Amino acid sequence: MTPLRISLCFILLFLTTTSAQAPVYSYNSCMNSTSISPTYKTNVKSLLSWITNDSSISKGFNYTTISSNNGGDNDGYGDAVYGLYSCRYDITGYFCQFCLTTAVNEISRLCPDSVTAILWYDVCILRYSNQSFHGKVSLSPTWNVTGPRKIKVIFEYG
Numbered sequence: 001m002t003p004l005r006i007s008l009c010f011i012l013l014f015l016t017t018t019s020a021q022a023p024v025y026s027y028n029s030c031m032n033s034t035s036i037s038p039t040y041k042t043n044v045k046s047l048l049s050w051i052t053n054d055s056s057i058s059k060g061f062n063y064t065t066i067s068s069n070n071g072g073d074n075d076g077y078g079d080a081v082y083g084l085y086s087c088r089y090d091i092t093g094y095f096c097q098f099c100l101t102t103a104v105n106e107i108s109r110l111c112p113d114s115v116t117a118i119l120w121y122d123v124c125i126l127r128y129s130n131q132s133f134h135g136k137v138s139l140s141p142t143w144n145v146t147g148p149r150k151i152k153v154i155f156e157y158g
Helices: 003-015 038-054 093-110
Strands: 025-032 061-066 081-087 114-121 124-129
Touching: 025 093, 038 061, 038 081, 038 093, 038 124, 081 093, 093 114, 093 124
Parallel strands: none
Antiparallel strands: 025 114, 061 081, 081 124, 114 124
């Protein structure tokens, strides 16, 4: 191989860069409040920072509680923030962290004064609340995932 061909190959490799594709936004739900304490807002920021950092070392999901008070949420101050994140089973490592970093930035923009917020992408979900939801079934919020087209149901009787 001539030096010219080698140089052209390196130039081609240099110009052909790969980048992570942005996750596809699905839906968000924000429960805004006018009475959020500064401590709660600080705890939400700490939670979102934890999610960004933890997602780089986790197996694609985790949950935690962040509270400024030693007594947690039971002391009447209500500053505890319960949070979780999860990536689709086949999304791990850098791609999970990339999706969650995007979600953290978007949830901060879309839900700045929320006591409860959920953000769904095609490959990850981020959620936080002032009430514990770990191990509880949530039936809301809901949204139409079928789009504007109607689904034709075909029954076969045999």
